Amino acid sequence: MSESAACQKCEADISGDGFIENHKVCPECGFHYPLTARERRDLLMDRDTFEGFADDLYSVDFLGFPRYAARLDTYRARTGLPSEMVTGTGAIGGCGVVLGVTDMHFIMGSMGSVVGEKITRCFEVGIERGLPVVIVSGSGAGARMDEGTVALMQMAKTSAAARRHADAGLFYISVVTNPTMGGTAASFVTLGHVIIAEPGAMIGFAGPRARAAIGEKMPPELQSAEALMANGMLDMVVPRAELRATLLDLLNFVANKPPAAAL
Numbered sequence: 001m002s003e004s005a006a007c008q009k010c011e012a013d014i015s016g017d018g019f020i021e022n023h024k025v026c027p028e029c030g031f032h033y034p035l036t037a038r039e040r041r042d043l044l045m046d047r048d049t050f051e052g053f054a055d056d057l058y059s060v061d062f063l064g065f066p067r068y069a070a071r072l073d074t075y076r077a078r079t080g081l082p083s084e085m086v087t088g089t090g091a092i093g094g095c096g097v098v099l100g101v102t103d104m105h106f107i108m109g110s111m112g113s114v115v116g117e118k119i120t121r122c123f124e125v126g127i128e129r130g131l132p133v134v135i136v137s138g139s140g141a142g143a144r145m146d147e148g149t150v151a152l153m154q155m156a157k158t159s160a161a162a163r164r165h166a167d168a169g170l171f172y173i174s175v176v177t178n179p180t181m182g183g184t185a186a187s188f189v190t191l192g193h194v195i196i197a198e199p200g201a202m203i204g205f206a207g208p209r210a211r212a213a214i215g216e217k218m219p220p221e222l223q224s225a226e227a228l229m230a231n232g233m234l235d236m237v238v239p240r241a242e243l244r245a246t247l248l249d250l251l252n253f254v255a256n257k258p259p260a261a262a263l
């Protein structure tokens with residue numbers, strides 16, 4: 001964060017330590033800035049419980065799409081991640097879970113073959129080990145066009161995997177962050193038994209740029225978490241600071257145990 005960083009919404013100074021301690025939420029207006037996948041993992045999981053899987057998967061430019069190979073190299077170097085998603089098992093308040101987190105900082109967290117495969121493996125590991133799945137999504141671009149129809153196929157593949165996990169009697173919580181658009185919003189993101197969004201998150205199928213391209217004008221707040229909540233598309237809107245405790249309450253509820261606050 002540079003010395004003169006100002007909030008993009010309210011222009012308050014967010015360059016101090018308080019912004020980081022507030023989990024990258026503007027202390028003045030409450031705007032939720034993207035976390036990296038690792039920051040999100042550390043926010044939600046019990047310390048030292050996380051064990052990654054499928055860490056060896058990474059995207060390749062199998063179509064020879066212009067500039068894709070170079071972009072992959074750039075984002076790997078910039079983020080220090082092999083791919084746009086972190087997946088693993090661990091504990092939230094002592095409850096075992098499978099956690100998957102897409103990283104907005106890696107080509108907007110868009111879904112290519114690797115994100116599709118990693119999400120599918122989250123559900124498969126959940127089925128094998130009898131664990132609930134928590135997936136935290138953020139994707140400004142939805143399906144990754146650099147991978148053509150293979151990217152679009154991931155919508156069906158991840159949806160089928162979520163269904164197999166549900167058919168096994170297991171619980172799936174989808175956490176939606178700003179922004180989540182396109183093929184991810186239209187597949188696994190909206191299949192959670194409980195769908196939680198962070199305040200102010202923009203969620204929808206066609207984002208503002210796609211709508212502008214066809215000359216369609218809609219008020220931007222129409223795709224906000226608050227509007228979707230009011231229209232029955234979400235179950236909860238939860239500030240980032242309360243997210244871990246909310247997940248724990250839900251996990252305890254489904255496990256038929258009373259939440260800690262009720263003890």
Ligand SMILES: [Zn+2]
Nearest residue numbers: 007010026029
């Ligand atoms: Zn602000």
